[in-house]
Amino acid sequence: MPALYLHIPFCLRKCPYCDFFSRDDCAALLPGYPELLRRHLAWAADHGWRGPLDTIYFGGGTPSLLPPPAVGELLAAAARHFGLADDAEVTLEANPGTVTLERLSGYRAAGVNRLSLGLQSLAPGPLAVLGRRHDVAQGVQAVQAARRAGFANLSLDLIFALPGQTPAELEAELDRYLELAPAHLSCYGLTAEPGTPLHRQVQDGALALPDGERYADAFLLVHERLTAAGFEHYEIANFARPGRACRHNRTYWERRESLGIGAGAHSFKEAGWGERWAVPADLAGYAAALHGGGEPAERLEGFDRAGAMGETLYLGLRTRSGVDEAAFRARFGCGVAEAYPQGVRKLQPWLALTDGRWRLTVDGWLLYDRLIQEFL
Ligand SMILES: C[S@@+](CC[C@H](N)C(=O)[O-])C[C@H]1O[C@@H](n2cnc3c(N)ncnc32)[C@H](O)[C@@H]1O
Ligand code: SF4
Structure with a gap:
């Protein structure tokens, strides 16, 4: 398979809008997690998964909670089991509140060559609405530290279509992002995912998300401003400078084989018309499956023609x-x-x-x- 995804299901605190699988009891569970991932890699290599890998992606949760040596060991294990292309894309998602120059330099030295920073906004109001732990200064410092650590291939996340956000505010937000000159931007309209605190606030009438017309205006504003600045709008939510589109995500959109490692991770097998598998979002069950030598993932669906x-x-x-x-x-x-x-x-x-x-x-x-x- 060309793509390997490693899910790191830990966050210092859950953000009120997020329904990705992650837990906030990191201190107890995180230290033993890389060993589970290494076991899972070995298990997959023993059970028919074959490289070489073109892309590796550490996603979360908050992968930047992993110490750089643990990332280095996982990359070495992946290369040993599957082989790694010389020019492989190796991405790690980082949360601005968790990174220092030293930590980012450690990831770069370990072999990570693309960083995706969960900035979300560069203004205090939106960061507060989103319940983020980091402030504007920490966001900017994280970008500067990433550059100094050698990450030329830097992606920034932006959440737009926030409650009450005006076109002028969004335009100013985009200008601040462009000043930081990223290689890539992922721009998501805020969605109220069922089960999240944000969803409850919207249900209770405490917060109102933009209606369809306002959302459309915001989406088109993002499109126009970023394409005018030289970015290609290469996927609904993603914009890249020439040559900087995310190769990892492309494997998903093209239905190419990908192996997902870690609790909550998904895999795609090309067998037949394709199969989707997922590791249940359950850390204790994940550890038990790996220690027992069993298949950690469940088959979700097999496609017909x-x-x-x-x-x-x-x-x-x-x-x-x-x-x-x-x-x-x-x-x-x-x-x-x-x-x-x-x-x-x-x-x-x-x-x-x-x-x-x-x-x-x-x-x-x-x-x-x-x-x-x-x-x-
Ligand atoms: C799994 S997070 C990884 C980034 C990292 N955990 C962080 O938050 O800094 C992936 C991205 O999805 C986006 N996202 C998550 N939930 C969302 C929601 N309900 N609406 C819009 N965007 C969302 C955010 O931009 C987030 O950075
Ligand atoms: S947005 Fe990122 S930091 Fe916040 S809960 Fe989701 S994965 Fe964790």
């Missing part, structure tokens, strides 16, 4: 490179318009075939959740 066709469009149409018509035909024995004549008709004018690839327009991305139902 129709399911694989739908997912190829579901994932590919999120990206600017879109879905290759010839590759689709070679894989499934028919073109997209033959497989979905009604869907392709209904999706005019948002869906087009140009240069042999099916793509959604930026306006189509705004309606993505609704439009994509035609293929599922």
